[in-house]
Amino acid sequence: MKHILQQLLHSKDITLQKDLLYQNSFDIAKELKTCSHKDQVTLIELFPIENGAQIISHLTPEEQYRILTHLSDDKAKLLFDKQSIDDIVDVLLALHPNQAERLMDYLPKETQQNIKKLMEYSPETAGGHVTTDYIAAREHWSVKDTLSHIRKIGDRLESLSYIYVLDSLGHLNGVVSIRQLLLRKEDTVLSDIMNQSVISVNADSDQQEAAQKLTDYNFAALPVTTSDNRMIGIITFDDAIDVIQDEATKDIHQLGGSSPLNTPYFETSVWTVFRKRIGWLLLLFVAEAYTSTILSHYEDVLSQVVALAFFIPLLVGTGGNIGTQVTATLIRAISLGEVKIKHILRVMGKEALTGLLLGCALGIAMLIRSSIMGPSVGIEVAQVVSITVLCIIVWSSLVASVLPILLTKLKLDPAVVSGPFITTFVDGTGLIIYFTVATILLNL
16 A cells, blocks of 8 residues: 555656556544645545545544645645545534634535534534434425435435434434335325424433444444434444543543543653653552551551451452443443442442452452461461451442442443552551451451
């Protein structure tokens, strides 16, 4: 691919490199990223508008801005206007307002008005991912009329899977699939074949809800409406994949106690990575201070049985690991809508039983491990450690089962708080459990 691009740069004639026009636009964009800025501009100039628009749609907003603003105005207008509305909105929102305003000038006035309306929606909502490139029809249209309409506008639409039947005020009354349309006689009226039980999503709904509906119903696109059922656009399946990927990435970062990166890893500066991590680290550093307070409180117990200190890291780590496992499982279940606040007692019971089984298994393993350490530990300490493992695992499982559900009920993102908080909380409370069990069993 790179070799072909180099040949194109040398010949400056796309007709001599016809094979390049049939290559996937994503692959071309990937290679384009390795070229110098000057060569990127030159190559985009050489591609036909259709191919060029597809290629730059795979570039970052900053890369698109740099290329478009170094092309002729006519070429830049054609390339930018060829992109889907939702992609244009994403680019404009990611750029500095001055840069966004400059790119906005490349668009027709009507498109600018549509984009300004869509930009009013938060990027975290369904409305923030809408494209207005869809097929709208009227109930009285025949199949022949509708197919004729599609032929006129279809080449500039992002999705051709469904026809949305609207009234004169833009209310969504029904939907017809392309398959239904092609299998019916030409004189059939849409009102006779449309599905009136339309699955849609409100524009103000969370983006995850929209993505989940698309995947649950296996739709290629999902209509987005206002509270009074006026249709504003559609969310396509590729946008749902982006949402799911972004949300999963964000959850992974937040479970580890870090803010998510907004740019690819190697394009993110060290300073940005530092700022994303330092806040949580300082907060957890302060929170972990209470662990030292607990240790100092049980200083007398440790001085009497020094062997107890050997197992502190292992016990604390086990509690944190269990909590992280439960939290990760529940956050996923919550995001899929499988677990709700009404299930809290059921979840607690299930995780407590699971924790009990895990605790017994690890408790036996800990008893064996402690016993083979020799006389420096002793059977009494081994018993304390094994019983503590059982208690910590059950306790950690219960805490981790309740917290994500409660945070969701409070409209807080469980991924942000659950992981770091549970680990820190279980560290301290696990030590209290450990020394309490030791005090009772060893008569200290």
